[in-house]
Amino acid sequence: MSNSVLSVISRFLEEYLSSTPTKLKMCDAYLLYILLTGVMQFLYCLLVGTFPFNSFLSGFISCVGSFILAVCLRIQINPQNKSEFLGISPERAFADFLFAHTVLHLVVINFIG
């Protein structure tokens, strides 16, 4: 059983490292970073309690929101999905990404107290 799981994981890693473009790999690294930050925040909240609940929510939502926006960017710039996003060039996707982030961070800074 473990043998097959291990072999699947190693094959997946091989494929991933060889066939994905560098840009997408950068995006994945960024996503991993956001995920780790969000998980650490959540664990901290579980330990210490929700005392400044608004601060917790805004910190967590900034992580979650950034993750979602980065995933959207990754989908839109993936050359394999070009057929689904005919009118949207990668530059346009990146511009949308930045605009949405501006709004997100404005809200987060306002809510963090």
Next chain:
Amino acid sequence: MKQQSLQNTTCVSLPNFWPLLCPLIVLLALLHVNSVLSNGRTLVLLDNINIKDTHSIFFRSLSDRGFDLTFKTADDPGLSLIKYGQFLFEHLIIFSPSVEDFGGNINVETITSFIDGGGNVLVAASSDIGDPLRELGSECGIEFDEEKTAVIDHHHYDVSDPGEHTLIVADPENLLKAPTIVGQPSEKPILLRESGDMVADPDNPLVLDILTGSSTSYSYFPDRPITQYPHAVGKNTLLIAGLQARNNARVIFSGSLEFFSDAFFTSSVQKAVPGSKFDQTGNQELAIALSRWVFKEEGVLRVGAVSHHPVGETTPPSAYTITDLVEYSIVIEKLSEGKWIPFSGDDIQLEFVRIDPFVRTYLKRNGGKYSVQFKLPDVYGVFQFKVDYNRLGYTHLYSSTQVSVRPLQHTQYERFIPSAFPYYASVFSMMAGLFLFSFVFLHMKEKEKSE
């Protein structure tokens, strides 16, 4: 000529009065001032005028201390305690145990309203006690036994007792432990005769058992065999009882009129069942100490200046803030020899109350006043600083100062909450990560191209 004579008459009538009036006014003023400065006007009611002579030492000690004594027999028709709504006397002494009916305007209701108005009363009873005194006693929570009963003690009577064992020798151990009321403790025993005994109402918290009988004493008719349970037995028999009313008026009931007599002040005392002989009874010291307490020369406290302010400032703000540090100070004075001196007590408490006390602390002596520093509770509302001092023998001291405590202004909270620092850090790290990622993302193609 006519006009001149008229002028003469009008000029003469007015000024002629002034040389007579001026000294009269000054004299009246002096008399009034004199009565205010003295220890108090006292009405003494006696059964018969002989009592004034048989109790001369006691009365002389009172007048030496500045009391203005007025002696009247109890059924004098001109007696009156109150006139035009003002009390004529500050104190009342009733040395007429067998009176059936007071004369003039005095009866039990007027005496009770005299006490309600702050007047102090000293009453001496005996085994022949009349109805008015019995009623007065029950108004004050003291129940007298039937007429012709006396306190009998077959183990503590004097050698000169005629046989009925009613000439009782009371030990100073049976005195109430309160130096303000009974003076300094002494070894000398106390002599009483034919005491019309008393029992205190057990539900009344204001009655003081000043001198109780020993555990072998009881109250019954001295000349009859005992057929029913005596009215008072053992330590429940009260020989001298007192009361301090809630308005600080003081009343003392002494079971025996002869307790105050010259004969008992000066006689020697020896217990018949075996006892050492004392050359003098302790009656005089006890009577003087009791008279000092009951006529408000001793054990009187008053509140002076009360001040409160935040620590570090000198004036109180219009409203305190929660968790402020506050200093409260109060001046308490005691009357001693007619002068107010600072009181020295070590158990005065301050309560900081909003319906229930939130803070309760002792006050410490600090120079001439009592003060304490404490932190206001984390609760806002309208509070009172309360000092409520009620001790045996002293007047009831009560002082209440109201202050308001408001919650923090919105600018008085901490700006950044330490326990939320990880969240602040994560938000800024998100922004930094975004900046780095977009920098790298935008310049990425160039790198590839360059490779």
